[in-house]
Amino acid sequence: MNLELTTQQKQAQSEFKAFVNEEIIPHANQYDRQEHTPNELIEKLAQKGYLGAALPKDKGGRGMDAIAFGLLNEEIGRGCSSLRSLLTVHNMVSQALLKWGNRFQKENWLPKLASGEVIAAFALSEPNVGSDAKSIETTATRAENFYILNGQKKWITYGQIADVFLVFAQNEGKPTAFLLEKNSPGLTIKPIFGMLGTRASMLAELHLNGCKIPLENLVCRQGFGFSHVASSALDYGRYSVAWGCVGIAQACLEACIQYTNQRQQFGVYLKEHQLIQQMIAEMLVNIKASRLLCYQAGYLRDNGDPKSIMETSIAKYFASITATKTANKAVQIHGANGCSSEYSVQRYLRDAKIMEIIEGSNQIQQITIAEYGYQEYLFSPNLPVISQELTARI
Amino acid sequence: MKAAKSRIKNFLAQYFGDRELQDDENIFALGFVNSMFAMQLVLFIEKEFEITIENEDLDLENFKSINAMVNLLDRKTTVVAGN
Incomplete structure (x- = not known):
């Protein structure tokens, strides 16, 4: 057993600390008061490769191991939990696609997620559904060449600025995952303000009213969402x-x-x-x-x-x-x-x-x-x- | 494949306790598993048998029983060997 960080992990940790000390800590209280994360900060995060931290290098990511990725989360969390929650949800979607996306989804989305060209959010919770996640009420109905989504998602971290959502809906009564782009017809995004904590994490509600998405946006398979x-x-x-x-x-x-x-x-x-x-x-x-x-x-x-x-x-x-x-x-x-x-x-x-x-x-x-x-x-x-x-x- | 069967049985024993699982018994019908089980099973199969479970493998028919999992392993390792 060896509990010491490798030289590479120590170097990464020093880099993360310096970034957080310089770019985040001096401004974090202001972001909290304003309930807003500035684009410039997210761009800096992207430039450092942190949005693609855990994605493999052949997908444009930094290919960090789990320990290095953990250290990154500790350091960002030390500075600003809102920004750390961006890292969390963006990487949750990236990792879900890396594991369960089809070839097109991996080739199309992962490089954009790794570079930060696209920001992703995770849309599971609903007004009536929190811990009992299998009971989501949002539905996805197959039409000819698309799915139609109806329902509401709530407390979606960075939902105000996300370009794409990993959204969960009942398809023929089976929980299923889909990619939903922010410009999809029938999608309305409403910001949520006045939260107790992580106030800069730009939460949003998603209102899905006959929202049309292409068939190829199904992630994984029906019932495995x-x-x-x-x-x-x-x-x-x-x-x-x-x-x-x-x-x-x-x-x-x-x-x-x-x-x-x-x-x-x-x-x-x-x-x-x-x-x-x-x-x-x-x-x-x-x-x-x-x-x-x-x-x-x-x-x-x-x-x-x-x-x-x-x-x-x-x-x-x-x-x-x-x-x-x-x-x-x-x-x-x-x-x-x-x-x-x-x-x-x-x-x-x-x-x-x-x-x-x-x-x-x-x-x-x-x-x-x-x-x-x-x-x-x-x-x-x-x-x-x-x-x-x-x-x-x- | 006998070895694979016993390794799978060993893994499942921690979820199904002292119940003697039959090779063809539908593990999902028994209702012992929680929401973490599906991913634990995927990780177990991937690590133990050095294969990758992919999108197209996700069919409950492939995971419903010890025999079904052995058949999946059989197919996947045959494909890998064939390649």
Whole structure:
């Protein structure tokens, strides 16, 4: 076992840190207040190749391994969770097409997604459908030479600026995935404002009223939209979000280290107070634990291990809780300043809460993680000793 | 292919517990699986047997039972060998 980053990964990490420090952190609070991500920033992200980070080089991507892609998400997440969510949804669509797209879709869309010429968004959630994603109400009806989509999608991250959507609809009662271009007839896009967190992520509602799309925009096959296309995209999304949460928590820790080293109360710096030290210690340990879970998930992903899916879910679950707890402590340590828009920690807390909800709420994660636990300890063919005792009791 | 059958059985055992799966039993009809299962199965087959599951392989008929998966592997490895 070797937990050290490779030279290449360390170099990539330095590059990401420099980019985030220079291009994102000085402006992130402003983007949050304005509920807007400027085009110029997205172009810079594209120029660095970050929008095609995980796509293979022969598709125009940077061909990063899972660990390097994770480090990128941590760093962008440290600066701005909204921008990190662009990386998340854009890569979710890219990866879903890479795995399940047909030859034309791969050749046509992947180079454009890799370069950032086209921005992609993931359109699964609806006004009545969140966790119970199989029950989407949007329909896709086959006509002669096209599908007709009817329904509504909601909370679509960067839906205001996306050029193409990976949209899910019931086709003859079976969940199915389609590519939907923003200029499709019958599609209306309405911006959503006033969210608690990730306020610069330009959410939108999609209204599909007799929206016509070509037959070749079917992704994968009828009936496999949820089980394979959405599932593989969401797995990718959870991995990206997990690392983004480590980034939020790291930003909180760094803010607190700086603040407690500069501010005095009762005649000494805050860092001298033991109750402050307790909070710093908890933050530090939970961040390290979250990062290790992310490394483990990344290692398994690079090996194509089926366990990677559940280990990613565990990493996302723990890291999102860590982000919220850490941001909560960061606001507490900053006192009234922490509640002010002059300091970033209030943004970190609002952004962190969103992470416990997206890409599968923490309650959904708990259900699947518990099932995984029972599989692991009761039913695995290579039972550890403790499980043999447990099995003997049933 | 006997080895493949036993490797698939081993993998499925963690989902179906102490139920002795029959080679022709429809695993989807048993209702033990959650939304993560489909992708876990794809990853398992790809890693374990060093093949790629593609769009055109996605037919429930190919994954519904141990025998169906063995037949899919048989076809895919024959095609690879033929190429």
